[in-house]
Amino acid sequence: MFACPVIPVRDTVVFPGSITPLLTSRVRTINAVKAVAPDRLVFVSAQYDASVENPGTNGVHTFGTLCRIQNVMQSKSGSVNIVLEGLCRAKVVQFVYSASYLEAEIEKVPATCETSGNVIEALRRSVMTELEKYIALNRHVPQQILQMAEEIANPEDFADLTVAHLKIKAESKQRLLETTEIGARLRLLVELLAGECEMLEMEKEIDDEVQEKIKDTQRNYFLREKLKIVQDKLGDDCTGADAEELREKIENSLMPEAVKEKALRETERFSRMPAMSPEASVARTYIDWLLDLPWNKSSEDDLNIARAEKILNEDHYGLDDVKDRIVEYLAVRKLAGQEMRAQVLCFVGPPGVGKTSLGMSIARAMGRQFVNIALGGLGDEAEIRGHRRTYVASMPGKIIQKIKQAGTDNPVMLLDEIDKIGSIYKGDPSSALLEVLDPEQNFRFTDNFLEVPFDLSRVMFITTANTTSTIPGPLLDRMEIIHLPGYLAEEKIEIAKRHLLPKIFKEHGITADDMSISKPVLMNVIRNYTHEAGVRGLDRALSKIARKIAAGIAKNPEAERKKNVINNDKVKEYLGAPKLYATRVPKQNAAGTSIGLAWTEAGGEVLLIESAVMKGTGNVTFTGNLGNIMQESLKNSMAYIRSNAKKFGLEKFDWQKKDVHVHVPENAVPKDGPSAGITLALSICSSLTGRKIDVSYAMTGEMTLHGEVLPIGGVREKILAAKRLGLKKLIVPADNKNDVAELKDWIKEGLEIHYVSNFDEVAALALKK
Numbered sequence: 001m002f003a004c005p006v007i008p009v010r011d012t013v014v015f016p017g018s019i020t021p022l023l024t025s026r027v028r029t030i031n032a033v034k035a036v037a038p039d040r041l042v043f044v045s046a047q048y049d050a051s052v053e054n055p056g057t058n059g060v061h062t063f064g065t066l067c068r069i070q071n072v073m074q075s076k077s078g079s080v081n082i083v084l085e086g087l088c089r090a091k092v093v094q095f096v097y098s099a100s101y102l103e104a105e106i107e108k109v110p111a112t113c114e115t116s117g118n119v120i121e122a123l124r125r126s127v128m129t130e131l132e133k134y135i136a137l138n139r140h141v142p143q144q145i146l147q148m149a150e151e152i153a154n155p156e157d158f159a160d161l162t163v164a165h166l167k168i169k170a171e172s173k174q175r176l177l178e179t180t181e182i183g184a185r186l187r188l189l190v191e192l193l194a195g196e197c198e199m200l201e202m203e204k205e206i207d208d209e210v211q212e213k214i215k216d217t218q219r220n221y222f223l224r225e226k227l228k229i230v231q232d233k234l235g236d237d238c239t240g241a242d243a244e245e246l247r248e249k250i251e252n253s254l255m256p257e258a259v260k261e262k263a264l265r266e267t268e269r270f271s272r273m274p275a276m277s278p279e280a281s282v283a284r285t286y287i288d289w290l291l292d293l294p295w296n297k298s299s300e301d302d303l304n305i306a307r308a309e310k311i312l313n314e315d316h317y318g319l320d321d322v323k324d325r326i327v328e329y330l331a332v333r334k335l336a337g338q339e340m341r342a343q344v345l346c347f348v349g350p351p352g353v354g355k356t357s358l359g360m361s362i363a364r365a366m367g368r369q370f371v372n373i374a375l376g377g378l379g380d381e382a383e384i385r386g387h388r389r390t391y392v393a394s395m396p397g398k399i400i401q402k403i404k405q406a407g408t409d410n411p412v413m414l415l416d417e418i419d420k421i422g423s424i425y426k427g428d429p430s431s432a433l434l435e436v437l438d439p440e441q442n443f444r445f446t447d448n449f450l451e452v453p454f455d456l457s458r459v460m461f462i463t464t465a466n467t468t469s470t471i472p473g474p475l476l477d478r479m480e481i482i483h484l485p486g487y488l489a490e491e492k493i494e495i496a497k498r499h500l501l502p503k504i505f506k507e508h509g510i511t512a513d514d515m516s517i518s519k520p521v522l523m524n525v526i527r528n529y530t531h532e533a534g535v536r537g538l539d540r541a542l543s544k545i546a547r548k549i550a551a552g553i554a555k556n557p558e559a560e561r562k563k564n565v566i567n568n569d570k571v572k573e574y575l576g577a578p579k580l581y582a583t584r585v586p587k588q589n590a591a592g593t594s595i596g597l598a599w600t601e602a603g604g605e606v607l608l609i610e611s612a613v614m615k616g617t618g619n620v621t622f623t624g625n626l627g628n629i630m631q632e633s634l635k636n637s638m639a640y641i642r643s644n645a646k647k648f649g650l651e652k653f654d655w656q657k658k659d660v661h662v663h664v665p666e667n668a669v670p671k672d673g674p675s676a677g678i679t680l681a682l683s684i685c686s687s688l689t690g691r692k693i694d695v696s697y698a699m700t701g702e703m704t705l706h707g708e709v710l711p712i713g714g715v716r717e718k719i720l721a722a723k724r725l726g727l728k729k730l731i732v733p734a735d736n737k738n739d740v741a742e743l744k745d746w747i748k749e750g751l752e753i754h755y756v757s758n759f760d761e762v763a764a765l766a767l768k769k
Contacts, residue, residue: 001093001105001106001107002105002106003096003103003104003105003106004041004042004043004066004103004104004105004106005032005033005035005036005042005043005101005102005103006032006042006043006044006045006060006064006092006095006101006102006103006104007022007029007032007033007042007043007044007045007067007102008029008045008046008047008055008059008060008102009022009044009045009046009047010046010047010050011046011050011170012046012170013046013065013170013173013174013177014044014064014065014067014084014086015065015086015160015161015163015164015173015177016065016086016087016088016089016157016160017086017157017160017161017164018085018086018160018161018164019070019083019084019085019086020067020083020084020086021081021082021083021084022081022082022083022084023079023080023081023082024079024080024082025077025078025079025080026053026054028054028100028101028102029080029101030080031100031101032101032102032103033069033072033080033082035100035101036069039068040068040069041066041067041068041069041087042066042067042068042069042084043064043065043066043067043090043092043104043106044064044065044066044067044084044086045060045061045062045063045064045065045092046060046061046064046170046174047059047060047061048060048061055102056102057095057102057104060102061174062091062092063089063090063091063092063109063174063177063178064089064090064091064092064177065086065087065088065089065090065177066086066087066088066089066090066106066108067084067085067086067087068084068085068087069082069083069084069085070083070084070085071083086160088108088109088110089108089109089110089111089177089180090106090107090108090109091106091107091109092104092105092106093105093106093107109180110180111156111180111181111182112180112181112182113155113181113182113183114181114183115181115182115183115184119183120155120182120183120186123155123183123186123187123190124155124158124186126186126190127149127158127159127162127186127189127190127193128146128149128150130190130193130194130197131145131146131149131162131193132146133193133197134166134193134196134197134200137197137200137201137204138167138196138200140167141165141166141167145161145162145165148161149161149162155182155186156182156185159176159182159185159186159189162189163176163189163192166192166193166196167196168192168196172192175188176188176189176192242270242271242284243267243268243270243271244271246267246270246287246291247264247267249291250263250264250267250287250290250291253291253295254295254296254297255290255295256295256296258452258453259290259295259452262290262451262452263287263290263291266283266286266287266290267287269283270283270284270287282389282394286389286449286450289396289400289404289449289450290450290452292404293400293403293404293450293454294403294404294406294407294408294409295409296409297407297408297409298408298409298410298458299367299368299369299408299410299411300367301333301366301367301368301410302365302366302367303330303331303333303334303366305327305330305331305334307365308326308327308330308365308366309323309327311361311364311365312326312327312358312361312365315357315358315360315361315364315499316354316357316358316361317491317494317495317498317499318487318488318491318494318495319353319354319358319484322347322358322482322484325345325482326345326358326362326365329343329345330365330366342439342457343480344437344461344462344463344478344479344480345461345462345463345479345480345482346418346462346463346464346465346468346476346479346480346481346482347359347462347463347464347465347482347484348464348465348466348467348468348481348482348483348484349466349483349484349485349486349533350466350484350486350532350533350534351466351532351533351534351536352532352533352534352535352536352537353484353485353486353487353533353534353535354484354534355464355484356372356414356416356464358462358484359372359412359414359462359464360414362412362460362462363411363412366412366460368408368410368411368412368460369406369407369408369411369412370406370411370412370414371402371403371405371406371411371412371413371414372402372413372414372415372416373398373399373402373413373414373415373416374416374417375415375416375417375418375420375421375429376416376417376420376421377420377421377422378421378422378429379421379422379429380427380429381427381428381429381431381432382397382427382448383397383398383429384397384398384399384429384432384433384436385397385432385447385448386400386447386448386449386450387448387449388448388449389449389451394449395449396447396449396450397447397448397449399413399436399445399447399456400447400449400450400454403454403456403459409454409455409458409459410458410459410460411459411460412459412460412462413459413460413461413462414462414463414464415433415461415462415463415464416463416464417464417465417466418430418433418463418464418465418471418475419465419466419467419468419469419470419471420470421433430471430472430475431472433475434474434475434478436456436461437461437463437475437478437479438478439457442455442456442457442459443455443456443457463479468481485533485714485716485717486533486534486717487533487534487535488716488717488720489523489526489527489720489724490720492522492526492535492538493519493522493523493526495535495538496522496535496538496542497519497522500535500538500539500542501517501542504539504542504543504546505546507543507546508543508546508547508549508550509550510546510549510550510553513561513563514549514553514561514563514564515545515546515549515563515564515566516563516564516565516566517542517545517565517566518566518567521566521567521568521571524568524571525538525541525542525571525575526538527724528578528579529541529571529575529578529579531579541575544574544575545566545570545571545574545575548574549564552564584608585606585608585695585725585726585727586608586695587695588695589692589693589694589695589768590692590693590695591686591687591690591691591692591693592610592611592612592613592683592684592686592687592693593608593609593610593683593686593693593695594608594609594679594680594682594683594686594693594699594766595607595608595609595679595695595697595698595699595727596608596609596675596676596679596680596698596699596700597675597698597699597700597718597719597721597722597730598671598673598675598676598700598718598721599673599675599713599714599717599718604714604716604717604718604719604720604721604722605721606698606721606722606725606727607664607671607676607679608664608665609662609663609664609676609679609680609683610662610663610664610665610683611660611661611662611663611683611684611686611687612660612661612663612687613658613659613660613661613687613688614658614659614661615657615658615659616657616658616659617656617657617659618655618656618657618658618659619659619660620634620635620638620659620660620661620662621659621660621661621662622634622661622662622663622664623661623662623663623664623667624662624663624664624665624666624667624671625664625666625667625669625670625671626664626671626672627670627671627672627673628672629672629673629674630671630672630673630674630676632674633674633676633677633680633702633703634662634680636677636681636703636704636705637677637680637681637684637703638660638684639705640681640703640705640706640707640759641681641684641685641688642655643705644707647760648685648688648689648763649689650688650689653688660684660687660688662680662683662684674702674710674712675700675701675702675712675713675714676700677701677702677703677709677710678699678700678701678702678703678709678731678756678759678762679699679700679701680703681703681707681759681762682699682759682762682763682766682767685763685767686767689767691767691768691769692767692768693766693767693768694729694765694766694767694768696727696728696729697727697729697730697731697754697765697766698722698727698729698730698731699730699731699732699762699766700712700718700731700732700733701731701732701733701756701762702733703759707758707759707760708757708758709733709734709756709757709758709759709761709762710733710735711733711735711736711739712733712736715732715736715739715740715743716739716743716747719740719743719747719748719751719753720747722751723747723750723751728750728751728752729751729752729754730751730752730753730754731754731756731762731765731766732753732754732755732756733755733756733757734755734756734757735757736755737755740753
């Protein structure tokens, strides 16, 4: 028994007396080769699972072959070519731990012979008989193996040499390796050879059948070619008749001359194809696509501006800025005609605000066909550019498909969810859209399937997105961004009255005489059961109420139908308890609690910011799921207060013995953005000085390190959020004064708005003496 490095091998079993080359790049195997003593002995064992890269002690057979390394060659790629000489059978007594390679204590396993000499000779002859059959059936095994086997007198060496050259499974070879009794080994070898010969005979029969079928296919092809010649002589070719019909359609079409020439060439090629040929079907499909496309077939634009405004107002409530931009587009189109520079509008906004329906309204206002393409999750460039005709079941891309569907070359084409395009190994669809949306290129857009240019310059492209951050820069540069900010609660009420309820009544088989809901109740549904920028959640809530009404009517069809007046109690009965809760504004002035205003995709929100000072070591901690930018605002606020400690009466404050903790309630909701700067600073300043905050003030504004107040966005939504909670006094950056002036009077009514340019003004207003 002696210690020896272990080399695991995949799908290979090394036998005594054989020379086996081994190419490996495994680090542990290379380490084992380098570690062998001057005798260069290693234990080679087959691993159970060939997919394992570095098998452990449980991953290799304990029965293997002791081998001597004859030669080692290092390749440029880092792999090593090893030549192994099998010496004798051996087995693992126990594995020895080694970090760099597998090692084990092994002992040699001698062969035994409990079978008589006559039986051994009979078994040997049976092996030779089966080996002759095997070599005759398997062309990959050289004939010399038979001659070498006949010359070996020792039955043990004869069995090992024979099995080493067989193309059988590694599991079968491992069984032969582990069979130490020579007679049993020869019997097993006969069984394996007989089984392999039977399998090879079956494979030969299958191959003969396949060859016969190939001959039949060639004969059929020859006969079809002869039939084609006969049909040509008789003038009875069905593809020829179809080709003549196609030529007539092509000549009468509105195709450009270059496209017409291409179509005629394809038709000529199609006429020479056998009717049953698969290529004829591909050619016919291609010609049909060329004929079906609306070459130079346009719908006439209806550029009546007053009618367009009426349609936009009928279909959408609010969104005045967006509708004004669309009317401007139509007005310029009317005055400039074809000289107008092509533009791509991109509607960006939260879900449910009407981006897709705006595209449909534009098409209706202009009198154009409307088609849309859902780009969300699209990852294959061929979906845009089409597949080449060499592929099976190839077809044009979605752009050309939708042009065919529209039936005109100037539809309104909506590319929905352009911010959610994927990118996989098959190409980048967003890069393919660069050509589609560029007016300098799209007049000669070439689909891979058509292989001829199609003019897309007359198409009005509109795209939609929830955010611009995921749209590639070059693609974003080709579009004019129009932001849809989301609806206010007051606007949602009007949308529900004008659009949602009539549609819901129709879809649920009821009428306005069956269900009535007032504006205050609608406001209750909006505030307590939906939290969104759009109106999809409101639509679902009202639909649920309508279903309850419809169910009540259907259960008693004979009863007289009465109007169901929906009040707040009915809403709670139908929709359950309120899902959302309003922020609790403090009723009394308190130290360390300030009221901020925030913008979210669902509209404006009121945000409470709390801070507390306690004994500690000068640490500043924060909680409330704050984003990176809001954390930076917190650091700026602390730096400003500490650098101006004398101004706030904190010149003797021991900063190293106090901790400051800032908290923004609703930990589960992520919060970020710079507009809470002055709110954070006021809260911290109040906690440090002990001066209370006037909680009748709500505020918003970004603050610099020197206390300057910078402008913020979302002014309208923030002011309305304060108004909803009854806050009358607002602190707004002075730079946002023009934004407030543009708001409608009903929004500003009853509010006392203070404009500030530095934090001192904020403290003078909201921090009590």
